Amino acid sequence: MDLDVAILSRIQFAFTVSFHIIFPSITIGLATLIAIWEGLWLKTHNPYYLQLAKFWIKPFAITFGMGVVSGIVLSYEFGTNFSKFSEITGAVLGPLMAYEVLTAFFMEAGFLGVMLFGWQRVGRKLHFFSTLVVMTGTWISAFWIIAANSWMQTPTGYKIINGKFEVESWMEVIFNPSMPYRLTHMVVASLITATFVVAGISAYYLLKKKNIPFAKKGLSMCMWFALVLTPLQAWIGDMHGLNVQEHQPTKLAAMEGIWPAEEANVPLLLFAMPNMKTESNDYEVGIPNLGSLILTHSWDGAVQGLKAVPPEDRPNVPLVFWSFRVMVGIGFGMMGIAVLALLLRRKGRLFENKPFLALVTLFTPMGVIAVLAGWYVVEIGRQPWIVYNLVRTSEIVSPLPPERVLFTLIMFVIIYSLLIGVYLYFMRKLIKKGPPSMAALEQQLIGMKAPGYALAWVKTLQHKELQTNEPQSNESQNKAQGDK
Amino acid sequence: MDLALFYFLVLGFAIFMYVLLDGFDLGIGILYPWFNQDDERDHLMRSISHVWDGNETWLVFGGVVLFAAFPAAYAGITSTFYLPIMLMLFALIFRGVAFEYRFKSDTSRPYWDVAFSAGSAIAAFCQGMLLGSLVQGVPTDVDSLSSLHWLTPFSILTGFSVMAGYALLAACYLFMKSRGRIQAHSAKLAKRLLLITILAMVIVSLWTVASQVDIRQRWFSGLNFLWLSPLPIITLVVAVLAWKDLHHHSIGENHHEGRPFWYAATLFLLGFAGLVVGLFPYLIPRQLTFMDAASPDSSLLFLLPGICIFVPLICAYTFWGYRVFAGKVEDYQEGY
Numbered sequence: 001m002d003l004d005v006a007i008l009s010r011i012q013f014a015f016t017v018s019f020h021i022i023f024p025s026i027t028i029g030l031a032t033l034i035a036i037w038e039g040l041w042l043k044t045h046n047p048y049y050l051q052l053a054k055f056w057i058k059p060f061a062i063t064f065g066m067g068v069v070s071g072i073v074l075s076y077e078f079g080t081n082f083s084k085f086s087e088i089t090g091a092v093l094g095p096l097m098a099y100e101v102l103t104a105f106f107m108e109a110g111f112l113g114v115m116l117f118g119w120q121r122v123g124r125k126l127h128f129f130s131t132l133v134v135m136t137g138t139w140i141s142a143f144w145i146i147a148a149n150s151w152m153q154t155p156t157g158y159k160i161i162n163g164k165f166e167v168e169s170w171m172e173v174i175f176n177p178s179m180p181y182r183l184t185h186m187v188v189a190s191l192i193t194a195t196f197v198v199a200g201i202s203a204y205y206l207l208k209k210k211n212i213p214f215a216k217k218g219l220s221m222c223m224w225f226a227l228v229l230t231p232l233q234a235w236i237g238d239m240h241g242l243n244v245q246e247h248q249p250t251k252l253a254a255m256e257g258i259w260p261a262e263e264a265n266v267p268l269l270l271f272a273m274p275n276m277k278t279e280s281n282d283y284e285v286g287i288p289n290l291g292s293l294i295l296t297h298s299w300d301g302a303v304q305g306l307k308a309v310p311p312e313d314r315p316n317v318p319l320v321f322w323s324f325r326v327m328v329g330i331g332f333g334m335m336g337i338a339v340l341a342l343l344l345r346r347k348g349r350l351f352e353n354k355p356f357l358a359l360v361t362l363f364t365p366m367g368v369i370a371v372l373a374g375w376y377v378v379e380i381g382r383q384p385w386i387v388y389n390l391v392r393t394s395e396i397v398s399p400l401p402p403e404r405v406l407f408t409l410i411m412f413v414i415i416y417s418l419l420i421g422v423y424l425y426f427m428r429k430l431i432k433k434g435p436p437s438m439a440a441l442e443q444q445l446i447g448m449k450a451p452g453y454a455l456a457w458v459k460t461l462q463h464k465e466l467q468t469n470e471p472q473s474n475e476s477q478n479k480a481q482g483d484k
Numbered sequence: 485m486d487l488a489l490f491y492f493l494v495l496g497f498a499i500f501m502y503v504l505l506d507g508f509d510l511g512i513g514i515l516y517p518w519f520n521q522d523d524e525r526d527h528l529m530r531s532i533s534h535v536w537d538g539n540e541t542w543l544v545f546g547g548v549v550l551f552a553a554f555p556a557a558y559a560g561i562t563s564t565f566y567l568p569i570m571l572m573l574f575a576l577i578f579r580g581v582a583f584e585y586r587f588k589s590d591t592s593r594p595y596w597d598v599a600f601s602a603g604s605a606i607a608a609f610c611q612g613m614l615l616g617s618l619v620q621g622v623p624t625d626v627d628s629l630s631s632l633h634w635l636t637p638f639s640i641l642t643g644f645s646v647m648a649g650y651a652l653l654a655a656c657y658l659f660m661k662s663r664g665r666i667q668a669h670s671a672k673l674a675k676r677l678l679l680i681t682i683l684a685m686v687i688v689s690l691w692t693v694a695s696q697v698d699i700r701q702r703w704f705s706g707l708n709f710l711w712l713s714p715l716p717i718i719t720l721v722v723a724v725l726a727w728k729d730l731h732h733h734s735i736g737e738n739h740h741e742g743r744p745f746w747y748a749a750t751l752f753l754l755g756f757a758g759l760v761v762g763l764f765p766y767l768i769p770r771q772l773t774f775m776d777a778a779s780p781d782s783s784l785l786f787l788l789p790g791i792c793i794f795v796p797l798i799c800a801y802t803f804w805g806y807r808v809f810a811g812k813v814e815d816y817q818e819g820y
Contacts, residue, residue, distance in 0.1 A: 062584045068537060069580035073573050075547050079562025080569055086562075090555020091783040098552040098787055101545045102794040109541045110801045113534030114808055121808050167782045398563040401630040408570045415574060419581060426588055 003402035006394050009081040012409045014379075016073050018372060019416045023067030025371040028142055028187065029194025030060045031135040038128050047438060048217045053131075055214070055435035056198065059427060061116055066423055068109075070416075081405065085386060085396035088164045092173060093148050100144035108137035139187065146186055150179035152387050153378070154247045165387075177247055181240035182378075188233045189374065192334060193367025195222045195229065200364025201431055203357040211434045216351050219360070223341035223350070230335035237331070238294070244381075245295055248388060249304040250313065251381035254320040256291060256303075257281050264302035266291030274317040279307060315383040323376035330370040337363060487785070488778035491553035492765070494791055498549055500756055502542035504653070504749050509536045511654025513579055513604020514647055516597065518673060524666055525597060531661045531813045533583050538802055540576070550767075552787055554777035557767040564622050565614055568634055572610035579603030605647060612646025613639045619692060619699075619759070621769045638691060645684035649752065652677035656745040659730070661813050667741075671733045674744060678730070682723050685755055689716075692762065698770065699762040712761060719754045722747050 034053050041049035075097065078086045086094075114122060114130040122130070157172025158165045167173055202218035205211045245252045253259075257274045258266060259281070267286030274281050292301040306314050337360060344350045351357075386393040509532040519525055532539075550558040562569060582600035589596055616639035623633050655674035659667055693700045703709055726747035729740055765773045778784065 058588075062588075065537075065581055065584040068540070069577040072540065072544055072576060072580075075544050075551075076562055076569055076573060079547075079551065079558050080566050081563075083559035083563035086551060087555050087559040090551055090558060091779040094548065094552025094555055094558075094779065095783050095787045095790075098545075098548040099790050101541065101548050102790050102798070105544060106538065106541050106794070106798045107801075109538040110798065110805050112537055113805055117534045118808055161780075166780045167786070170782075170786050398566070399629055400563065400566055404566060404630070408566075411570070411574060415577060419577070422581070422585060426585055429588065 003406060005400055005402040005405055006397040008402055008405040008409055009397050009400075010393065012405060012412060013077055013081060015409070015416070016070065016077060016412055018375070019420070020067065020070040020074055021371060021375055022368050023063050023070065024138070024142070025186075025190040025193050025368060026063050026197060027060060027067055027194075028138040028190035029192070029367075030056060030063065030197070031131075031138050032191060033194055033198060034060060035128075035131045035135040038131050042124060042128055047441060048214060050441060051214050051435045051438070052218055054441065057116065058430050059197075062423065062426055062430075064108075064112065066419065081398055081400070082396050083398040085391070088391065088396070089152075089387065090164075092151065092158060092165045092167055096144050096148040096151075096174070100141055100148075104137045104139075104141035104144065108134050108141070111137070142187055142190075143183060146183045147174045147176075147179055149378075150182045151176050153182075153382055154178040155387055155390060160390075178240075178243050181236065181243045185233070185236050185240050185374075186371075188229055188236060189367070189371050192226065192229050192233060193371060195225045196334060196360075196363050196367045197365075198222050199226065200361050203360035204364075204431070205434070206351055207354065207357045207361065212351075214435050220345075220350065223338060223345070226334060226338035227342055230331065230338050233331060234335065237328075241295065242297075245303060248381070250306065250309050251315065251320065251377075252295070253304060253306045253308075254315050254317045254381055255324040255377060256295070257284075257317065257321050258291075258303060258305040259307055260305045261308040262302050263305050264292065265289050265300050266295060266303055268294065269321075272321070274321050276311075276314070276317055279311075313384060315381050320377055320381045323373040323380070327370045327373040327377065330366045330373070334363065334366065334370075487781060487788070488553075488775050490788075491549065491778065491784060492767075492774040494795070495546065495549050495553065496756075496760060497795075498542055498546040500753065502539070502546055503756070504752055505535075505539035505542060507608075507650045507752065508532075508653035508657040508745075509539050510579075510604045510608045511650035511652070512658070513601050514608060514651045515654050515658070515670075515673060516601035516604070519666070519669070522593075527662060527666055527813050528658065529583070529586060529600070531658065533587075534809055535805065536580075536583060538805065540580070543576075553779050553784060554767055554774060555779060557772055557774075557777040560622070560768055560772060561618070563629060565617070565634055566629070567632075568610045568613050568617075572607050572614075575603040575606035575610065577603070579607065608647045608650045609643040612643035615646065615759075616640075616642030616688075618769060619696065619763070621696075622771060638695070641684075641691070642688055645681070645688055648677055648680045648684055649755075652681045653745070653748050653752070656726075656748045659733070660742045660745050663812055663814065668733075671730045674748075675727065675730045678723060678726055678748075681751065682720075685719070685751075689758065696762075702762055712758075715754055715758050715761070719751060722750045722754070726751075 034056055037049045037053040037056075040046070041053060078093075111130040111133040114127065115134050118127055118130065151173055154177045156176045157167060157169040159168050160166070198218050199222035202215040202222065205215035206219065241252070241255075244255075254274075256266065257269050257272050259279050265288065267284075267288050268290035269281070269284060269286040271283060271285040272281035273283050289299055292303070293299055295301065295303055306317065337356075340356060341350060341360075344353050344356055382388055384392050384394065386396055512528050512532055516525060516528060519528055547558070550561070578599040580603075582596045582603065586593060586596035586600065613634060617634035617636065619642070620636065620638055623631065652674060655670045655677055658670035659674055662670065693703055703712060726744045729744045729747070733741075763769055765775065767774050767777050
């Protein structure tokens with residue numbers, strides 16, 4: 001069999017980056033939730049917030065660890081597998097990645113130790129500060145990575161000298177035309193992902209009638225978040241789509257399955273099998289003109305189709321088309337759940353409706369799947385270009401012996417399959433174990449370094465526990481939450 | 485100062501910080517088989533579980549500085565050493581996840597012990613091999629991407645030497661962070677490793693000057709050796725001082741528990757300085773100098789304020805992080 005090193009390297013990169021992206025898309029959101037809970041605990045002294053923070057910090061830690069080890073691989077793969085690419089774009093992408101490490105990576109790593117292990121070594125305010133720093137680190141990290149990725153999608157601010165990119169304006173490189181949309185879309189996506197992870201596990205506890213007050217708090221909060229975040233994401237996504245149409249029309253045509261060089265009265269396709277050989281769609285089912293309305297915000301607006309560019313400049317259309325539908329479908333599913341939660345809440349049945357709880361449990365991993373699908377739209381949609389319209393992916397691969405890349409690819413598949421298995425096994429174990437009991441939290445004397453604090457805290461805790469044991473005050477607590 | 489030279493120094497600093505910091509935590513994994521009981525291994529793991537992540541970040545930083553400031557060297561080195569780098573990454577994956585999973589495991593604990601220990605040892609060995617084959621030089625012919633030029637007797641020797649050095653750092657770190665049995669055991673191991681490390685440094689140095697003409701000339705032409713002689717002399721003095729501290733402990737007289745670690749770190753600094761003296765100004769020996777590999781000024785200038793502001797800041801909060809967990813490991817036995 002003839003092995004092609006370019007294909008192998010691309011499969012390897014696609015595989016390792018897909019594996020990696022699972023973890024940051026959870027940790028960015030989860031770090032934010034943990035910071036919110038810890039902050040609320042400091043403010044209200046409600047021990048359930050502390051319980052939420054203390055429980056979710058464990059899944060956060062193993063997820064973060066997986067993100068770290070798989071991320072280090074990526075930072076070297078640019079060079080190992082795509083040496084030409086790193087040579088010609090190093091002057092642009094290198095500094096962006098260096099800034100990521102300087103302003104985010106180190107910060108997360110430096111304060112993570114205190115966040116995880118420092119509960120009894122530093123005061124509670126300093127601990128909260130560490131949590132905030134870790135959270136901010138994950139955001140800043142997203143900022144630089146998305147800036148670098150967006151530049152490859154919509155390159156600006158550069159000149160090419162002797163076949164290599166040089167920067168003319170760093171402002172234009174960083175804040176390139178698609179960057180703001182891509183960044184907000186990604187950050188909100190990971191907030192939603194984490195929200196549904198927490199909601200899903202909370203719903204699971206409620207179904208199993210375990211850790212009930214803890215799970216109610218988690219589910220209720222997350223459904224409020226989802227109610228705000230999912231429509232926001234749809235709006236951002238729409239704007240992002242318009243931006244893609246402006247700067248990467250071929251990608252947009254692949255997302256929507258539009259073949260003619262220019263088409264007006266574009267339908268919104270609900271189902272179709274794009275066929276790259278016949279350059280048309282099989283089994284097309286669509287809503288007339290809705291595509292034009294969404295894409296151009298006018299009833300009969302025209303957009304550029306795939307045939308506007310030669311076949312060798314088109315991405316894999318079915319992959320992009322279907323990934324896009326998976327992402328959007330999950331997004332609307334999530335929005336539906338958030339609305340359903342609101343309706344059930346008004347009837348006071350949010351925590352009792354079993355089919356609803358089962359549905360939310362089912363949605364635990366959906367955020368991750370949507371993020372992956374979204375990235376396939378972005379990355380496959382950009383092909384055959386690595387830097388859009390400037391550098392082809394096929395031109396930048398290291399001239400390695402194919403067997404060598406095949407060997408590492410097989411190793412990655414084995415190791416990562418093992419890791420994801422282990423990750424899920426330990427996640428399951430943590431979830432089965434459940435949150436630390438109030439008694440355990442009490443014994444840990446959080447914030448021992450602040451003198452006199454611990455005793456007072458234990459007293460408040462006992463007071464609170466008495467209150468929450470009465471069903472009436474439980475309801476008033478839910479109300480107080482609703483006011484927030 | 486010349487921008488390219490500045491980045492050459494930053495790169496050197498990043499590599500040194502990595503070797504020093506991840507050196508001792510990789511070393512803990514290398515020493516693992518010499519500590520048998522479960523609670524001893526717990527202690528070893530706990531001593532670094534809050535810092536390993538930050539330490540490993542220096543590896544990423546070294547990589548991206550090379551990528552940003554010297555893209556040609558980054559492309560050349562990483563693709564030429566494809567297999568050893570990939571092996572190192574696989575090893576680092578295993579040891580990295582072992583931190584998270586070992587403490588949460590019951591039945592699978594022995595596997596995580598192996599993953600941590602073997603991962604650390606292999607990662608250290610690959611780094612040593614990379615260093616050795618870089619010193620030997622990369623073949624200029626087109627086959628450099630497909631040959632096994634990085635697998636030579638010399639690079640295998642440097643692989644084991646780096647392992648010994650990391651283990652020495654780790655033994656000295658443990659000596660500082662523990663009491664009683666573990667401390668006594670670390671002192672004993674540190675003494676042995678000190679001898680092995682010095683021996684390895686001598687052999688590697690002699691082999692290098694014997695086989696590499698340009699490095700030999702750098703060291704021995706004219707009065708150069710006179711100027712450079714402090715390097716080997718101070719190395720020996722520091723080694724003797726470290727030995728004394730460790731030895732005094734075993735006869736119950738030592739109160740400087742942190743000192744051997746700093747001596748070991750100094751040994752690394754001196755060895756590193758010797759290497760840079762031999763290779764300057766090459767990034768890929770005899771092929772690519774840092775001047776030739778440098779990015780355009782627009783990129784170097786853009787990154788400059790970032791380096792000047794954040795590197796000192798990173799050092800400050802890293803130091804603070806170590807301070808929070810200062811003292812013996814027993815004193816902060818708690819998970820999260």
